[in-house]
Amino acid sequence: xxxxxxxxxxxxxxxxxxxxxxxxxxxxxxxxxxxxxxxxxxxxxxxxxxxxxxxxxxxxxxxxxxxxxxxxxxxxxxxxxxxxxxxxxxxxxxxxxxxxxxxxxxxxxxxxxxxxxxxxxxxxxxxx
Amino acid sequence: xxxxxxxxxxxxxxxxxxxxxxxxxxxxxxxxxxxxxxxxxxxxxxxxxxxxxxxxxxxxxxxxxxxxxxxxxxxxxxxxxxxxxxxxxxxxxxxxxxxxxxxxxxxxxxxxxxxxxxxxxxxxxxxx
DNA sequence: TTGGGTGCAAATCTTTTGCAGGTGT
DNA sequence: ACACCTGCAAAAGATTTGCACCCAA
Numbered sequence: 001x002x003x004x005x006x007x008x009x010x011x012x013x014x015x016x017x018x019x020x021x022x023x024x025x026x027x028x029x030x031x032x033x034x035x036x037x038x039x040x041x042x043x044x045x046x047x048x049x050x051x052x053x054x055x056x057x058x059x060x061x062x063x064x065x066x067x068x069x070x071x072x073x074x075x076x077x078x079x080x081x082x083x084x085x086x087x088x089x090x091x092x093x094x095x096x097x098x099x100x101x102x103x104x105x106x107x108x109x110x111x112x113x114x115x116x117x118x119x120x121x122x123x124x125x126x127x128x
Numbered sequence: 129x130x131x132x133x134x135x136x137x138x139x140x141x142x143x144x145x146x147x148x149x150x151x152x153x154x155x156x157x158x159x160x161x162x163x164x165x166x167x168x169x170x171x172x173x174x175x176x177x178x179x180x181x182x183x184x185x186x187x188x189x190x191x192x193x194x195x196x197x198x199x200x201x202x203x204x205x206x207x208x209x210x211x212x213x214x215x216x217x218x219x220x221x222x223x224x225x226x227x228x229x230x231x232x233x234x235x236x237x238x239x240x241x242x243x244x245x246x247x248x249x250x251x252x253x254x255x256x
Numbered sequence: 257t258t259g260g261g262t263g264c265a266a267a268t269c270t271t272t273t274g275c276a277g278g279t280g281t
Numbered sequence: 282a283c284a285c286c287t288g289c290a291a292a293a294g295a296t297t298t299g300c301a302c303c304c305a306a
Contacts, residue, residue, distance in 0.1 A: 005280055005285050026271080041288045046271060048286095065190070067270060078231065080239065092234040099227060103206065103246050106220040111208065112248040118231050120240040133260050133305055154295080169263045174296060176261090195295060 004055075010048040012036055017058050017072035023079070023088040025067040064088055064117075080118045084125030091118060132183075138176045140164055145186050145200035151207070151216040153195040192216055192245075208246045212253030219246060 016032055017024070024032075030045045049070055053060040059071040064081050069088060071079075078091040096114050104111045144160055145152070152160075158173045177198055181188040187199040192209050197216060199207075206219040224242050232239045 003281090003285075007280085007286060009287075027269095039288065041290090042270095043272075043289075044287055047273095050271090062190075062193070080231075080235065080237065082237065083240075089237075091231055093231055095230075099244065100246065102223075103208075103219055103221055103244070107208065107246075109208065109210065109217075109250040110248045110254055111246045112211075114244060114246050116227065116231070116242060116244040118228065118235075118239045118242050120238045122237040126238055131260070131306090135261055135305085137262075167263065169265090170295095171264075171297075172262055175298095178296090 023069040082122035151197040210250035
């Protein structure tokens with residue numbers, strides 16, 4: 001197991017993600033990091049995003065259509081993607097455990113995790 | 129709106145997907161189509177997979193880690209991915225509608241669809 | 257005949273990786 | 282010092298697209 005060493009880039013990436021609720025892509029993180037560290041490389045951003053998500057300090061959200069997105073919230077929660085504007089929003093959901101049990105009833109393996117994705121129109125797109 | 133014309137390649141791709149329950153990737157479809165049409169191109173496979181999924185004759189499953197997968201079943205159902213061997217299986221789930229309603233209770237937009245992904249160990253991996 | 261479909265290849269987009277030099281501990 | 286981390290650039294993987302030709306309607 002690799003020993004983790006401090007890096008100001010990694011710290012900034014994590015801080016940045018915690019200020020955002022729109023689940024930015026790696027490229028958006030990169031663009032914002034360039035403001036602070038003009039020489040930062042995209043490779044470093046990817047390496048740190050992947051590291052942070054491995055140790056559970058951020059969450060990686062795969063495939064909402066295009067590039068992966070990253071979420072500073074680590075508590076389990078669901079996501080909603082708007083079919084109108086493509087935005088991704090957090091969604092509260094009390095009992096995922098309940099859903100897992102329902103699914104397990106029809107299944108022969110062992111289910112340990114569930115990630116639900118909802119889609120439809122967001123508040124803004126509804127108005128149009 | 130484009131007029132749809134018959135193509136034997138598209139027909140074969142759809143037939144192939146209906147015989148499989150393992151949710152093949154575009155590349156797997158391509159490899160299997162080459163047996164029938166040695167000159168078929170990967171571009172054609174992608175174009176047809178995307179077309180078929182647009183008109184709802186197949187289902188595109190994004191984000192199971194690597195490449196997208198395709199499913200010949202079009203009725204709404206959930207999927208399970210094994211963290212051991214990476215296989216993707218279908219999962220019966222009676223009341224997705226129920227889940228959607230629960231989610232909608234906390235949400236200001238309009239939720240029309242839900243796709244739940246479960247993970248854990250499949251029957252085979254449990255035995256090991 | 258006409259517009260969609262195809263094969264081929266090049267291009268795009270996203271993400272990963274090898275390497276040499278930099279930096280935290 | 283040692284191992285991790287970084288910037289840079291090239292590579293890799295998945296998917297899309299431009300183009301000229303082919304074929305179904």
